[in-house]
Amino acid sequence: MPASEKSKSPKPRVRRVIEEVASPQTIAPAELVSSPSGVSMEDEHEPVVEPRKKGMNFKLVFMITILTALVVGFILGGVYVYFTGVRLASEPEKTPSPTPESTVVPTPTPEAKEEVDLTKYEVSILNGSGKIGEAGKAQDLLEAVDLVIKYTGNAASFNFEKTKIEAKKGVPTSVTDLAVSALKDTYDVDSKIGTLASTKEYDIVVTVGSSSAVSGE
Numbered sequence: 714m715p716a717s718e719k720s721k722s723p724k725p726r727v728r729r730v731i732e733e734v735a736s737p738q739t740i741a742p743a744e745l746v747s748s749p750s751g752v753s754m755e756d757e758h759e760p761v762v763e764p765r766k767k768g769m770n771f772k773l774v775f776m777i778t779i780l781t782a783l784v785v786g787f788i789l790g791g792v793y794v795y796f797t798g799v800r801l802a803s804e805p806e807k808t809p810s811p812t813p814e815s816t817v818v819p820t821p822t823p824e825a826k827e828e829v830d831l832t833k834y835e836v837s838i839l840n841g842s843g844k845i846g847e848a849g850k851a852q853d854l855l856e857a858v859d860l861v862i863k864y865t866g867n868a869a870s871f872n873f874e875k876t877k878i879e880a881k882k883g884v885p886t887s888v889t890d891l892a893v894s895a896l897k898d899t900y901d902v903d904s905k906i907g908t909l910a911s912t913k914e915y916d917i918v919v920t921v922g923s924s925s926a927v928s929g930e
C-alpha cells in the first residue's frame with residue numbers, strides 16, 4: 714500500500730478506562746472454623762482423654778484405709794488377749810481374806826441401887842481401945858453418913874486392937890459397907906463382918922480398937 718494511503722487511514726480511537734485498583738490488604742491467617750459442637754478443627758484429630766473420676770478414687774482409698782485399720786485392730790486385739798490370758802494363767806489365784814467382824818460388847822447397865830432406910834437400923838458403939846473418948850469419936854464419923862447411933866459405952870475388955878463391926882443377918886450389906894467406909898480412914902477396921910444373934914438389942918455393934926489407920930499400931 715502506498716504511503717499516502719497509510720497516512721489517510723483513520724486513527725483508531727483509544728478509550729481510556731480507569732480501573733479502580735483496591736489497595737492491597739493484609740490477609741489475616743485463616744481462622745480456625747469452629748465446628749458446631751464447639752470443638753476446634755485441630756482437636757478433631759487429637760485423641761479425646763476423659764477426666765478421671767476423682768470421686769471413685771477417693772471412695773476406694775477410704776475403703777482400703779478402713780479395711781486396713783480393721784485388720785490391724787483385730788490383730789492387736791488378738792495379741793493383747795493372748796498375752797493377758799498368759800499373764801493371768803501364770804499368776805496364782807488370790808484367796809480373799811475374810812474381813813473380821815466387829816463384835817459389839819454390850820455395856821452392862823448399872824443396876825439401880827436400892828434405897829435403904831438407915832433409920833431402921835440401930836447402932837451401938839463400944840470403946841475397946843482403953844483410950845478415953847474413942848467411942849464418941851467413932852460416933853461422929855458414923856453419924857456423918859446418916860447412921861443412927863442409939864448407944865455408946867465401954868466394951869467388956871480394952872484389949873481390942875482392930876475395930877470390929879458386927880451385924881444381924883437382916884442388915885443389908887450396903888449398910889455395913891457404909892460403916893466400914895466411914896471408919897477405915899481413922900481406924901484399922903477388920904474387913905470381916907461378924908454376925909450378931911437375932912436376940913441382941915441393937916442391929917449393928919461397933920467395937921473400937923486401939924490401932925489406927927495412920928500408925929498401924
